[in-house]
Amino acid sequence: MKRFILGRKNHIVLISAILIAAGFFCALALKNTAAADTAFIIASILGAAPIAIQAYQALRVRVVSIDLLVTIAVAGAFLIRNFEESAVVTFLFLFGAWLEQRTLTKTRSAIRELTEMAPESALKQMPDGDFREVAVEEVDAGDILLVKTGARIPVDGTVLSGEGSVSEAAITGESLPVLKGRGDKVFAGTVLDNGTIRIVADRVGEDTTFARIIELVEEAQDSKTKAERFIDRFARYYTPAVLVLGMLVLAFTRDPELAVTILVLGCPGALVIGVPVSNVAGIGNGARHGILFKGSEVISALSRVDTIVFDKTGTLTLGNPEVTEKAYFGEDIDRALVYLASVERESDHPLAGAVLDEIGDTVYRQVTDTEVIKGRGIIASVDGHRVAVGNAALMEREGVEPGTRAKTEIARFEKNGDSLVLTAVDGELKILMGVRDPVRPGAKEVLQKLKRLGVRNLVMLSGDNQGTVDAVGRELGLTEARGSMLPEDKAAYIRKLTEKGRIVAFVGDGVNDSPSLALADIGIAMGGGTDAAIETSDVVLMNSDICRLPHALGIARATAANMRQNIAIAVGVVLFLLAGVFFSEWMNMSVGMLVHEGSILAVILNAMRLLQYRLKK
Amino acid sequence: MKNASIQLETLTCPSCAQKIENAVKALDGVDKESIRVLFNASKVKFSYDEAKVSVHDVENAIAALGFKVL
Structure with missing residues (x-):
């Protein structure tokens, strides 16, 4: 029986709408009060049934729900023989719930579209x-x-x-x-x-990147900000409090009409739903644009970011360094190139790949006694010769003294923004190569957009030498560019910024910058589906492209603003209704319910705007 | 202990989520700490002891509250 009634809520809404229309027709056109009351009574009972059942079920699991407030209010109106009001209120409440379900489904559509892409x-x-x-x-x-x-690719x-x-x-x-x-x-x-x-x-199955994205987005949409948790707790006590208030009003004023009106006005609808609905729409918009937000807390933090720190390699630059300039010194260069290639072949340093590409096919020699000196380079033995491959600091350590021509070339390369790879054989400088990592196409525009969005500090950190970093910094228009930084230096730098009170976002590729990703207020990873990036960061740019960053910031700001608007709407409506009760003649249950349901729809519709959000050009 | 996830019809009020949570909590064999009602995804996730309770029992308990289980 219960299930039968609850399953036919939509029919009930329709029938009570017809009955209420008939009732008003009888009362106003035919002046037949008895017929009108009959119609209103049937509509009231029919409409109250599903609400009362829901209220009872909630009570059984010890929840005082809005349904209970409405049930009591309707019963009260019924007892004081105000059948018109009881009918209208139940209808509005049910119709409102139906509309809310329809519109809420819309705000959640972004994520549903995603799940529908699941292969079968x-x-x-x-x-x-x-x-x-x-x-x-x-x-x-x-x-x-x-x-x-x-x-569809299934796995x-x-x-x-x-x-x-x-x-x-x-x-x-x-x-x-x-x-x-x-x-x-x-x-x-x-x-x-x-x-x-x-x-x-x-x-396969739940382990695929796709399944994990869906899981992440679902969890994120239901994660709660501090404000939201507060509202939830508040709502839990608020509803019973309204019930008590209604009883007090009845006891003191002996005015049942006023008491039931208070019950209806007190329904906490828009306040409870306003924030989650913005959140859902904002996260949904992000997911549709390849941006994963890992929760609503993340959105509110990102919306306040004033400093964005970029890891250079793979983020602002392509991460595929190439040799752009080279110079040779002394004799036997071919042999030195073979040695260089042989040593570099065993290294996984990003510059090594560029050097090997430049040298091309060659005969490799046996390399022994390899010693890697962190932050400087490699020393090894090839054919009985001592070969040192690395930066200027390594040459100094090895006691290699560059000649006058070498010195000018080194200075020139550095000024052009090259990373230097120097090769010395038996203490004599033979080869100088300048390696550069080209700037990502579009990176400059991205940074300009971020500036226009009001991010004051755009900082780049890199392990490369300061000359390289300065050149890229100038090209991109950064506010600050720091070179020669090890991963721990980057983390320390970020800690310093946050201690200064800046709200810092760190953008990295998630490979060796997890400490920085974790330390920043917001860790943004460029992760084409890499596990590390998804795990450690707060925001994931799925296509590994910083072009999405301005959109991410924009939607975060818009979502945060949307939540504030919704809270304002909800609180404003409550104040308006309360003022209406005390200072006006026209306020009654039906108007209260209409405004109440209207405010819920207003916050949902407001949130729906986020689904369409696009960054202005 | 096994994990399960049940998809429900669109949930519209956050207090529905609380109702469902309390109803599932009341079942013996469901790990009370693990119950999570995802309001937006309209899903219920929990882990349970197969010997004591089945997913079907949980579905029934939710359906008895008037929510459709998909």
Whole structure:
């Protein structure tokens, strides 16, 4: 019976609307009060039934809900034979709830669109070698799958053969397709626009990047700010308090009309729902643009950021250094190049790759006694010669004295913003290479947008030499650029900024800057689906592109502002209603309920604006 | 202990979340600390002891409050 009534709330709303219309028609046009009252009575009872059931169920689990306030108010109105009011109030309450459900579904649409991108089936290779269609749950890591044009990639995997362009919008929010071939990683939920590929499954089900993004966003949307937790606690006591207030008013004024009006006016609707609904819409907007916010606390902190610190490599620059200038000194350069290549081949330093690319194919020699000197370079033995490869500090340590020409070249390279790779063989400087990491296209515009958004300090930290860092800093228009910093220096620098009272966001690639990501008020990771980035940061830019950063900041600001507006609307409405009760003649239950439901819709509609939010050009 | 997640119809009032939480808490075999009602995602997540209670029991308890389980 209960379920029958609750399941037909929508029908009840419709029927009571018709009954109320009929009632008013009888009363006003036909002047038939008896018929009008009959219609209102039926509408009241019909409408009150689901509300009363909900109130009772809540009471059984010890929750004093709004439903209870409304039930008592309606019962009160009914007892004082104000059938018109009881009918209108129940109708408005039910109709409001229906509208709220419809609009709330809208604010949550961004995340639902995401979950709907979840793959459902896969073409799996069976023991007999044929591919057969199976449900995605039946795919295990290690299985071989076929993906055809237009299909969703079912799991995280690696391409075994074939080639195709993949739209990764589900993961990165980026609409341009990416070309994938043998050895490339593909992600569940992305779509193969053309081509056919065979992949091996690496991660399936809840372990895929896609599933984890959804989980993260869902958790984030339900995380609560301090203010929100306060409101929740407040609401828990507020509702019973209104009930007590209503009884007190009845006891002192002996005016049941006023008492039930207080009950209706006291419903805490907009205040409770206003903040979460902004939050949901803001986080949803972010998810749609490839920005993951890990909670509402993150949004409010990011909205207040006044200092953004960038890790240079891989963030403002592409992270693919290349040799831009070189100079040779003395004889036997070919041999020195072979030694340089042999030593660099064993290093995983980012500059080593650039040097090897520059030298190209060569014959490598046996390298022994390798010693890595942190922050300086490498010393090793090749063919019985002592070879030192590193920066100027290493040369000094080795007692290598550059000649006059070398000195001018070193100065010139440094001024151009190059990182220096010097090679000395047996204490004699042979090769000087200048390596530069090109600035990311669009980085300059991003920084300008951030400035326009009112971020006062844009700082870049880097392990590269100061000359390099200055050159990039000038090119990009940063307020500060610091070089020669080890990861611990960067963390210490950030701590210093936060101690000064700045609200600091740190932007890094999440590879070796986790301390900084954790120390900053907001850690922003550029993570094309890397686990480390997702775990340690507060905000993840899914497509590894800082072009999303201004949008992230903009939506955070807009969301925070939206929450404040909603709180203002809610509090304003309560004050307005209270003033109405005490200072006006026209305030009654029906008006109170109308304004109350109207304010709830107002905060939801206000939050919905966030879904459309785009950064102004 | 096993983890479970139940998808509900769209939840509209935060007090619904509290109702559901209390109702699930009342069931024997559900880890009380683990219950999380995600208001926006309209999901209930919890871990439970298979020997004492089934996901079906939890679904019934929620349905009895008048919320549709999807």
